[in-house]
Amino acid sequence: xxxxxxxxxxxxxVVASSLGVMTLVPPFxxxxxxxMMRLAACLLLFWLSVLPxxxxxxxGEQAGALAxxxxxxxxxxxxxxxxxxxxxxxxxxxxxxxxRTQRNLSQAGRDQSRRIGDYLxxxxxxxxxxxxxRWCRCVETAAELGMGPFTIHDGLNSFFDGHVDxxxxxxxxxxxxxxxxxxxxxxxxxxxxxxVVITGITGIAPASGGFxxxxxxxxxxxxxxxxxxP
Numbered sequence: 001x002x003x004x005x006x007x008x009x010x011x012x013x014v015v016a017s018s019l020g021v022m023t024l025v026p027p028f029x030x031x032x033x034x035x036m037m038r039l040a041a042c043l044l045l046f047w048l049s050v051l052p053x054x055x056x057x058x059x060g061e062q063a064g065a066l067a068x069x070x071x072x073x074x075x076x077x078x079x080x081x082x083x084x085x086x087x088x089x090x091x092x093x094x095x096x097x098x099x100r101t102q103r104n105l106s107q108a109g110r111d112q113s114r115r116i117g118d119y120l121x122x123x124x125x126x127x128x129x130x131x132x133x134r135w136c137r138c139v140e141t142a143a144e145l146g147m148g149p150f151t152i153h154d155g156l157n158s159f160f161d162g163h164v165d166x167x168x169x170x171x172x173x174x175x176x177x178x179x180x181x182x183x184x185x186x187x188x189x190x191x192x193x194x195x196v197v198i199t200g201i202t203g204i205a206p207a208s209g210g211f212x213x214x215x216x217x218x219x220x221x222x223x224x225x226x227x228x229x230p
Contacts (some may be wrong), residue, residue, distance in 0.1 A: 058150030066124045066211055069224035071189065075213035076180060078127070078190045080197045083116065083144070084109035084208045084230040085137040089161050089200035096163070099136035105144075109137070112209050112230040118148060119228050120190075128187030133157045133194060142192045170200050177201070182218040 069075065078081055095101045105113065120127065132142040134157055142150040149168045155173030159166040199205045199230035202221035204212045211224035 032165055046067075054216065059182040061172040064123070065227055066120075066224045067215070069124060069211070069213040069222045070125060073215045073218070073220040073222050075220075076184065076188055076214050076221070077203065077214040077216055078125075078224075079206070079212040079214060080116070080141070080190060080192050081195050081198060081206045081208055081210050082109075082133075082135070082137045082192060083112040083139040086209055090135075090163070094161065094163060096134055102136045105137050105140050107229075108145050109208070110140065113141045114146065114229055115228045116141075116209055117145035117147050120145065126187045127190050128185065130192070131156060131189065132192040135198070136192065138192045140196070145192075147190075150192070153191070154190055156197055158194040158196060160194065160196045164194075168198070169197070173197065173201065177214075177216045184217070 030229045049223055067076075070078070083105055084107050085110075090103050091101055093101045121140050127147065129152040130142055130145075130147060132150050134152050134154065137154070138156070153173075153176065154164075154173075155176055157164045157169055159169050160228045195205050198212050202212050202214055204221055204223050206212055206223065207226045208226055209230065210226040213224050214220070
């Protein structure tokens with residue numbers, strides 16, 4: 001390779017030629033550039049080129065995934081497991097009318113809920129009704145979504161610790177799903193609830209903040225992932 005001359009308009013750069021091919025060479029790749037500085041500069045360029053792709057992979061890889069699941073099974077219901085609430089079950093002192101006695105969202109869970117709301121708006125889904133379990137972690141998730149009013153529905157309550165009856169709860173939810181199926185309006189009902197409820201209806205166990213798409217007319221269900229992780 002032969003160094004021909006400095007590159008016009010690019011201080012420190014040179015034009016190199018080899019076998020008739022002209023190449024722009026940055027200053028840190030020239031032999032005179034100190035080895036450690038050359039290495040540092042090369043690593044910097046590498047990360048500057050790779051990080052944008054990593055960011056796209058992390059933030060954009062699931063863009064459209066929820067809308068695709070809805071379209072694939074013609075879903076009219078979206079089950080959303082409440083956002084991150086560290087722990088397991090509820091304390092022994094649990095009372096439905098006192099959030100202080102329940103397992104609640106962490107700050108990460110509240111942030112996750114808000115970002116889920118942003119994600120849903122970006123998906124452009126026609127969500128017309130939002131329902132929530134009475135449990136405070138679900139109510140707070142629904143509120144932090146920032147997608148408008150929501151209604152408490154007892155068919156979405158958690159029967160994990162036996163605070164409500166499993167059979168009665170699922171029967172109440174199935175009756176409501178039947179009403180949705182009997183009166184299709186082209187919109188989607190978003191149901192903020194618990195893993196045990198979602199699994200009881202669909203057989204799928206989503207993570208915190210995870211979605212399951214459901215068709216109330218056919219009973220088809222499809223895991224739609226956890227597009228916004230805590």
